[in-house]
Structure formats: structure tokens, C-alpha cells
Amino acid sequence: MPITICTKECSGCGACFSICPKNAITLIPNVEGFLFPVVDSEKCINCNLCAKVCPVNNIDTSNSKTPEAFAVQANDEIRLKSSSGGVFTVLASYIFKQGGYVCGAAFDDSGKICHQVIYQENDLRLLQGSKYVQSAIGNTYKEVKNLLCSGKLVLFTGTPCQVAGLKSFLGKNYDNLITADLICHGVPSPKVFQKYIAELVPQMKFLRRLFSETNILEAGKIK
Numbered sequence: 052m053p054i055t056i057c058t059k060e061c062s063g064c065g066a067c068f069s070i071c072p073k074n075a076i077t078l079i080p081n082v083e084g085f086l087f088p089v090v091d092s093e094k095c096i097n098c099n100l101c102a103k104v105c106p107v108n109n110i111d112t113s114n115s116k117t118p119e120a121f122a123v124q125a126n127d128e129i130r131l132k133s134s135s136g137g138v139f140t141v142l143a144s145y146i147f148k149q150g151g152y153v154c155g156a157a158f159d160d161s162g163k164i165c166h167q168v169i170y171q172e173n174d175l176r177l178l179q180g181s182k183y184v185q186s187a188i189g190n191t192y193k194e195v196k197n198l199l200c201s202g203k204l205v206l207f208t209g210t211p212c213q214v215a216g217l218k219s220f221l222g223k224n225y226d227n228l229i230t231a232d233l234i235c236h237g238v239p240s241p242k243v244f245q246k247y248i249a250e251l252v253p254q255m256k257f258l259r260r261l262f263s264e265t266n267i268l269e270a271g272k273i274k
């Protein structure tokens with residue numbers, strides 16, 4: 052069943068996984084550790100929603116006009132917690148002040164990177180900083196849709212592929228949705244990241260203190 056034109060073009064955005072009415076699609080790491088959709092033919096009812104929602108199959112060209120450009124540099128305190136100029140934190144703080152919520156990439160309890168919706172500004176630190184690895188989208192598209200449908204303001208951040216995946220999953224524009232995608236030349240494999248942590252952690256004890264809040268040490272045990 053061709054979810055995408057070619058699996059090489061699949062970014063693992065998770066739109067197909069999120070839209071499947073029968074939960075017949077699972078995102079499974081391939082040999083390099085990148086997440087790819089796999090269809091359970093026993094559960095599949097051939098509704099074809101997965102193929103219809105795939106951003107690779109339906110390229111959105113609505114952004115093609117020449118964009119306006121702005122340069123932003125946050126203050127020193129924010130930039131110390133950020134990987135670049137800190138515009139993410141500036142945008143996210145604004146959204147919280149408007150009573151909204153923010154979705155982006157964070158470490159989970161097992162040290163893996165996954166998307167999460169943050170409901171209070173105190174938790175913003177979880178999303179700050181670039182994690183140079185593919186972030187699993189999980190059920191966040193559905194969570195964002197529920198918030199949008201209940202009238203909440205949402206800032207969704209991620210790679211351009213994830214923003215395309217969300218928009219395709221939503222299928223219509225929401226006035227209360229703001230998206231911000233980072234400049235991205237591609238995501239490294241989670242498998243490489245896990246190997247890196249496994250090699251690094253035993254040798255560098257200070258990382259234990261640095262990452263103790265995220266339990267990232269557990270990642271070192273993953274083979």
C-alpha cells in the first residue's frame with residue numbers, strides 16, 4: 052500500500068499514523084533508526100486516508116510567494132538557554148501570555164526525543180535548545196487539534212516536515228494556530244544519538260548531573 056510516492060521521500064512526519072481511523076499504522080524505526088510508517092494489513096480497511104494526508108503526495112505551495120524577513124535576537128538570559136537567537140522562547144512566552152499552549156521537541160523520561168504539548172510557561176525549558184535528532188510526533192497532532200477545536204491558541208514548532216504533516220492532518224486553516232518551523236537540513240538518526248550517548252556517558256560523569264532531570268542516562272542502556 053503506497054502511503055508515500057517513495058519511502059525515501061518519507062520524513063516520518065506521522066500524518067498517516069495520526070489520521071488512520073483503525074490505528075493500523077505504526078511508526079517503526081528502520082535499519083538506520085529513522086521512523087517509518089508500517090501498515091498492519093489485518094486492520095487496514097483501504098480507506099486511503101493515509102495516502103491522501105501524506106504531505107509528500109500533496110505538496111502545499113501556498114507559501115511560495117516572497118516572504119517578509121525579520122531578524123530577532125533575544126536577551127542574553129534567553130539566548131544562554133537557546134541554540135541560536137532565542138526567537139522560539141520569545142514567541143512561546145508571547146503565546147503563554149495570550150493564554151495559549153506550545154508544542155515542540157523535548158526529551159522524554161527515557162531520554163528519547165519526542166514532541167510534547169507544554170501547558171505552563173515554567174515547563175518551556177523542556178522545549179528550549181536544538182536536539183539534533185528526529186523527534187517522534189506521537190499523538191501530538193491529535194492533541195493540538197483538540198486544543199484548536201476547543202478554541203485554544205496553539206504554537207506548534209518543529210521541522211518543516213512536521214509542520215507540513217500537522218497542517219495536512221488538520222486539513223483546514225485554524226485562526227488560533229501559529230506554526231514556526233526551524234531551518235532544517237535534515238534530522239540525524241535517533242539510533243546514532245543513542246550510540247553516542249552510550250559511548251559518552253560512562254566516560255563523562257558530569258553529564259549525569261547535567262541530564263539527571265531527563266533520565267537521559269537510560270538512553271545509554273539502549274542497544
Ligand SMILES: Cc1cc2nc3c(=O)[nH]c(=O)nc-3n(C[C@H](O)[C@H](O)[C@H](O)COP(=O)(O)OP(=O)(O)OC[C@H]3O[C@@H](n4cnc5c(N)ncnc54)[C@H](O)[C@@H]3O)c2cc1C
Pocket residue numbers: 132133134135136137138139140154155156157164178179180181182183184185186208209210233234235236237238239
Ligand atoms: C534537527 C535540526 C536541524 C537543524 N538544521 C539546521 C540547518 O540546517 N541550518 C541552520 O542554520 N540551522 C539548523 N538548525 C537550527 C535551527 O534552525 C534554529 O537555529 C534553532 O532551532 C532556533 O533556535 P532558537 O534559539 O530560536 O530556539 P531553541 O530554544 O534553540 O530551539 C527550540 C526550538 O527548536 C525545536 N526543536 C528542537 N529540537 C528539535 C527537533 N529535533 N525536531 C523538531 N524541532 C526541534 C523546539 O521544538 C523549539 O521550537 C537545526 C535544528 C534542528 C533541531
